[in-house]
Amino acid sequence: MTLPLNPAMAATFPPPVMEARRWLQGATFPPDRPLINVSQAAPVESPPLGLRQALAEAALNDPQAHLYGPVLGMPALRAEIAAQWSLAYGGSIAPEQVAITQGCNQAFTAVMSTLAGAGDAVILPTPWYFNHKMWLDMQGVTTTPLATGPGLIPDADQTAALITPATKAIVLVSPNNPGGVEYPAETLLAFLTLARAHGIALIVDETYRDFDSRTGAPHALFTDPDWTDTLIHLYSFSKAYRLTGHRVGAVVASTGRLAEVEKFLDTVAICPSQLGQIGALWGMRNLAQWVAGERAEILARRTAMHSGFHALPDWRLLGCGAYFAYVEHPFAMDSDVLAKRLVQEAGLLMLPGTMFQPAGSAEGKRQLRIAFANVDAAGIGQLFARLAALRL
Known part of the structure; x- marks a missing residue:
């Protein structure tokens, strides 16, 4: 016997960040190309x-x-x-x-x-x-x-x-x-x-x-x-x-x-x-002073994201601030397909625009969210090196 399920609960989608983490199952990342995880907007370090x-x-x-x-x-x-x-x-x-x-x-x-x-x-x-x-x-x-x-x-x-x-x-x-x-x-x-x-x-x-x-x-x-x-x-x-x-x-x-x-x-x-x-x-x-320092670091990373996309003319930066860059990708595939391929082919985990738009949205299929707040300057440089090297 199957227990009842609230149809309103069944109608919504699974938690996107948890779904993205499942894409990592079975994936391996060599020491010279570790995973760069830009899927979740959350600090990874402990409080001061x-x-x-x-x-x-x-x-x-x-x-x-x-x-x-x-x-x-x-x-x-x-x-x-x-x-x-x-x-x-x-x-x-x-x-x-x-x-x-x-x-x-x-x-x-x-x-x-x-x-x-x-x-x-x-x-x-x-x-x-x-x-x-x-x-x-x-x-x-x-x-x-x-x-x-x-x-x-x-x-x-x-x-x-x-x-x-x-x-x-x-x-x-x-x-x-x-x-x-x-x-x-x-x-x-x-x-x-x-x-x-x-x-x-x-x-x-x-x-x-x-x-x-x-x-x-x-x-x-x-x-x-x-x-x-x-x-x-x-x-x-x-x-x-x-x-x-x-x-x-x-x-x-x-x-x-x-x-x-x-x-x-x-x-x-x-x-x-x-x-x-x-x-x-x-x-x-x-x-207050410590938070001001955190803000300054995030703004520096924001500047690095702007610079990085300026050097990738085929990509379109739609918005950039706080923890996020929201971009339009240049590839002939939907963003949910692309996001999974990025894990395997570039060691990048990010969320597709299909997770942020109505079902079937043409815009969502072209978009990706990059949560860059946890990536330092070197990591941002590596992120753009991998994006520039993509041949899909």
Whole structure:
């Protein structure tokens, strides 16, 4: 007998990063050409020593580190985010408008669970972050694709025509995953105005805000005195503080919205990890200079990616920033086929654009995402040497 399966779960696709890892099964990589893995946007090194010592100290000596905590997170961390975000964005954010989650994916699922259900619709620009699409599929929510064109920047005027009575939210990721592009402040403001006019939510995922190439605030949305009626902001501590395994994210939204988010979080996790929150708080209070150094290194690698593709005229760099380069390849095959061949023939693991676009998308078949953040200058040089040598 076969047990029942939720058809909404069956309708979505397998986790893309896990699927890509399966391409490595049976593959061998000689010592002079080791695998270059640019498939996942996650730090591979441990947090800095001071943060690890803070975690160890808490694990050994703070009994509260091993107990349930508040569903919406540690008050001190909520207050720190509110204070630092208010300063960074030039707006007014209160601690009670901040919730802590088990990573930013959970932040998205928690917020979306309060906004949309089966039969509703949510607008996602393409190429999209695949986990956003997967969650909407699992909930029976229709994903409305918003094409962004060659510059990968969504257009609010174009989006207006996609809004229907079923539409509950627009989701923007900036700096973008997978595209790497940084949305201009005026673009984000136009989307806030559009969403407010239609009575729907604007969700802005700023997981990669710490690696934005621009100085100053990336937008002025929090300076709007009525931002809580439309805007929901998401963040992750995984990237800037290397806390991927500790799962710490955040939601900034109205207190009324967070009261609904609390229902979801209490049901799925009860509370965020205490140790993860301790690490995040310590990082926010002590690692500003270190994070600035990390940002500088990522921006240097971004420059190297631009230079490398400039020397590969048959490739087209569509977007580059934060952790990602999003490119159009020159080969006469679909990107999902090409990505598998790159493992065998070049020792490169990257994700095809078919994982970031609607099924059958012609654009997705021409595109690849390169998560370059974990590759140093020498590795980036080797990456381009291998791409230049390809004869497929």
